[in-house]
Structures are given as structure tokens and as C-alpha cells.
Amino acid sequence: MRRQRWSLYTVLAFGYAFLYLPVLLLIVYSFNESRLVTVWSGFSLKWYGELLHNRQLLDAAWLSIRIAATNATFAVVLGTLAANALVRHGRFRGRTGFELLLTAPLVMPDVIIGLSLLLLFVALQQSVGWPGGRGFTTITVAHITFSLAYVAVVVRARLAQIDRSLEEAAMDLGAHPLTVYLRITLPLIAPALLSGWLLAFTLSLDDLVIASFVSGPGATTLPMVVYSSVRMGVSPQINALATIIVVFVAVAVAIAALTTRGLGSTRTGRRPTRD
Amino acid sequence: MAIAIDRRSLEPWQDPKAQPYVRIERVTKKFGDVYAVDDVSLSIFQGEFFSLLGSSGCGKTTLLRILAGLEYPSSGRIFIDGADVTDLPPYNRPVNMMFQSYALFPHMTVEQNVEFGLKQERMPRRERAERVAEMLDLLKIGELxxxxxxxxxxxxxxxxxxxxxxxxxxxxxxxxEPLGALDKRLRENTQFELVNLQERIGTTFITVTHDQEEAMTMSTRLAVMDAGQIVQVDTPTGIYEYPNCRFVARFIGSVNLFEGKVVERDGDEVLVETPLGRPMRMRCPQPLALGSPVTVAVRPEKVRLCAAFREEAVNQIRGLVEDIAYLGDVSIYHVRVSPGQIVEMTLANIQPRTEQALTWGQEVAMEWSPTSGVVLAD
Structure with missing residues (x-):
């Protein structure tokens, strides 16, 4: 019994090590004094300082964050609408097709999405003159197309869980359908909206392939900068930047988890006491 | 005279001049090819505590949802207080519903839940607070x-x-199903509370339940439904004592059914011949042709032990005690009177059980009076 527990902990430790040791190593080396990423020569914050003066990297980071935030916001709105259509409107005509097309981006290779969007943008530019150039707009549009599928999946699951009689009760108490949606449905699916937003944000921040296809000169996202600079040889600045991003993401996820738990307890919280 | 007037105000359905408060006119609701509610007409009067009773899937909840406006009837009209509300959406109806799951908004406090409907009608804040306090007080939940x-x-x-x-x-x-989610003890207490509350505030209540005991205890009148149709509408006493068909007789309480045919009419009584050999004399005000097949229904508590059994007497029957169920206050006896028929008899346990004479395998003679059962036309 005791032996079994010990071996379970070992497996767990290996699992965590496999997932997080590389990240930990990356963080540790961001404080390395040496120019060589793999040789430890002493503690230093100098790479953080240099990072602050690297305009190219900071611009790329700022662009990526703007794209990610815009993308997440649009994806949440559109994905929620799509989820509503699927959960709340029964078997409308073309429902199966709609569902299939909506979820296709989840399994479509990035290369195909990227290439096809590039072709679309070029064709559009030639025929209607929009988009004027490739950059922020095209990358954001491209990201929305696949992020909204993820958002729709998350929101749909939550929406399906909600007891229909809550909405009926609100209507019965005199609330018009729009009020019902704003006062009852939205607060109840809020946790899903938040996690959908964060998911879309992360997916966008993370994307290299699609962005490479649809971006133009002058619009370089963070992953693109990191990728190209790694080919030149890794600068410890990248480690510093990655550390900041990891901390940023960890805090965001923690906030999301806490708020989700608070809201989630309204349905699955502690069991009622008997009187 | 005074008594008659009193009775009329308590039982408005007896008064031909009374205006129904809720009128359901030939309402039908189809889901695909299935008739959930099939040509139902009902009149419910102000201040009534009316129950729709039936097993699951009989259409009672659909009918309730049609009244609330959560479903629209395929045909038929609904009138509430004289106004046609058939096409009104739920948020414009002077009707509120308590859901089986209660449907309390999980992201709001008790107070906010109660206040929700008042906010929708844009009641001023002061008045709203007073009303909420009044409601919390009425149901004794102020501290929650x-x-x-x-x-x-x-x-x-x-x-x-x-x-x-x-x-x-x-x-x-x-x-x-207002009490459906409560456990048994709590349910019994709440039944009386609900009736008292309804009498105090005077609102017309329509409940849906599958629990016949609950419907009997709480309602002024009830409608028994089966397969989307209303089988009988009457007071609890009327439904129990004078069921109009075998379905109702069997649905409410237990009952002994004897099949037979009418052989003679004598005033408002008929003589029914049954395969059990002995004729039964039962009160039967409705006209029935001689020779028509009927079922005699006698409740188990109306059957009593017979002191003097005579071969030629009516409404007497003999058999062997096959099963005894001791419930404390009463005992239920299953007496086999023929190979194919068991008669159920409920006797109050006046004596302690150990001193009772009846035991398994014993021969007993039973009887009932002509007025303590009904004759149902098949």
C-alpha cells in the first residue's frame, strides 16, 4: 500500500517535471549573467534591462497583445451567438451543416487556414480594395475565424447546462426576452465567456503559422520575432520576455479560475442542508 | 336560505350564474402527431384551489404551461378574468407560475429573486422594498x-x-408539482400551509400533481386527466365517492370492481347480476338500460363484516382471508371470493391486533349497503 503510493508520487513528479521543467529552466536562465543561454555564470537582471530597450521586440509584443485582445473580444461575441443558435434554436434548417462548419477550424491544419486566408485577402484586395495592406487587420480577422470555434465550444457546453426553466421563470415574471438574456442568461454563462475570452487570447498570442501567412511587411507578431531570432541564435532577452509572458499568463489563469469558481458555485456549489 | 347562499359562494361551480375566472375553451396542443392536450374545456372560479391530477405524460403540465403562456395551444382559447389571453406572451399575462424545479435565479439573493418580477413592472423602489418585505414576512423567510x-x-x-x-x-x-421536491414529512406539513396561505390571500391557485393524496387534501376541486383529456372534474369528495368511470375509480384510492349487467330497476336502485352468483343492489341515479354491462365499484372501507349471512340476501359475499396487511390504525384484508376475484376490505383496528378474530385462511362473510358504492356504465 505504502509502496504503491510512493510509486504514484514518483509518476506524478515525472509528469510535472516533463511539463514544467523546461519552463522552469527557461525562467532560471533568464536571470543568467552569461550571454550563452546554456552556461550559468551568475545571477543578473541585465537581460530584462536590455529587453526594455529592444524596440523591435517590444513593438512585436504590443502588436501581439492588441491583436489577441481584439481577437478574443470579437471571438467571444461571435462564438456566443453561434452557441446560442445551436443550443437555443432547435433543429433549424442547415443546423448540421452549420455545426460542422463551425467546428471545422478546430481540426483544420494551421497551414491550410493560413494559406487559404492569404489567398482570400489577396483576392479581396484586388477586387474590392480591402484590406489595403496586410498587418493588424488581416491577422486579427484570421485569428477570429479559428478562435470563435473554440469559444463556441466552451460557451455551448455551459449554455446547454443551464436549466431552461430559469429563463422561463424570468419571462413569467414579466421580463422581455432581451431582459431575460441580459439579466439571467448572460450572468449564468459569464464564466464560460471569460474562459472563452482567455482561450481565444492565448491562441492568438501563441499563433505563428497563420500569422506568418497573413501578415505583411511591418507587422511582426511576437512569435514571429522570437522564431526568427532563435534561428539567429537565442538571446537571453527571449528568456526574459518568455518569463514575463509566463507570469502574465499564470496570473490571468489564476484570476479566471477564481472568478469561475465563485460563479460556478451557484450551480454546483455545496449541497443544501436539510431542515 | 342563508345556508344556500353561503354554499353558493363557497362552491361557485354549483351556481349557474357565476362567471368563471379562468375559462379554457376546447384547447388542443399537438407536439408533432402526439396530442398532449386533447380538446380540453374547463371553468375555474375565483378563489379556487384547483388541481390537475394525472399520471406523468397525461398532459397536465402542458395545460399548465399553456395557461402560463410558455406553450401556445394548437387550437382553442384561454380567458382569464374575461380577457382573451390566448396569444399573449408570458411576460404580458396576469399569471405567475411556481416551477417544479423552483427555478430560483442562482446568481441572485433571496431578496433579489423576489424583487425580480417587481423590477420588470417598474415599481418604484420604496414600494418594491415594502412588497418584498411583505412577501418574505408572509412566508416567514425574512432571515434568509x-x-x-x-x-x-x-x-x-x-x-x-x-x-x-x-x-x-x-x-x-x-x-x-409544488411539493414534489420535498420529503414526505415536510410535504404533509406544507400541504396545510399552502392551503392556509391560499385562503388568506384569496388568489386563485391551479396546481399540477400526480399525487392523489395531495390533490385530495388541498383542492376545492380537481380534474383527473388521462391521455390529454379530462376524465372527471369534481370536488375531492365527489371524485372519491362518485367516480364516473373505472379509470377514475382505480386512480384515486383502491376499489373493488365487480363486472356484471343490470337485470332490474327499482326506483333509483338497480339490481346487478354478477358472475359471483349473488345479485347486487346498488343506488344508481343515472338511467341504464336493462341488460347493459356495468361495473359495480365499492371502496374497501365501505365493506364491513356481516353478522348474519343469508344465502338469498343482496350485497353479501363470502370468502377466505388470503392476506392481511396491518397498518396500525387499520388493517387491509384480501378475501378471495372466487378463483378470479379478491375483495379488499379495510377494517379499523378497534381491538388490539392480538385479540382480533380474523386470521389467514378463515372464512368471512362481508356486506355493504346499496348507497356505499357506484354503478359505472362500461
């Missing part, structure tokens, strides 16, 4: 005002749901 639904017990939730649905002072309150 800041709690959320997941911090309440089942009984407390039920009260909050009731307070919320009564807050707008609806003309009509619909209750879908």
Missing part, C-alpha cells in the same frame, strides 16, 4: 433575505419560489 439559493434547504427554496411567484399579486398562480 441575503442568502443565495445554493445556501438554502429544499423547504426554504420552495418558500422562496412561492414568495417570488406571489410578489406581483398575480390574478392566478400556477403551481407545477
Amino acid at each position: 433575505r441575503r442568502r443565495r439559493p445554493d445556501q438554502l434547504s429544499g423547504g426554504q427554496r420552495q418558500r422562496v419560489a412561492l414568495a417570488r411567484s406571489l410578489a406581483k399579486h398575480p390574478k392566478l398562480l400556477l403551481l407545477d
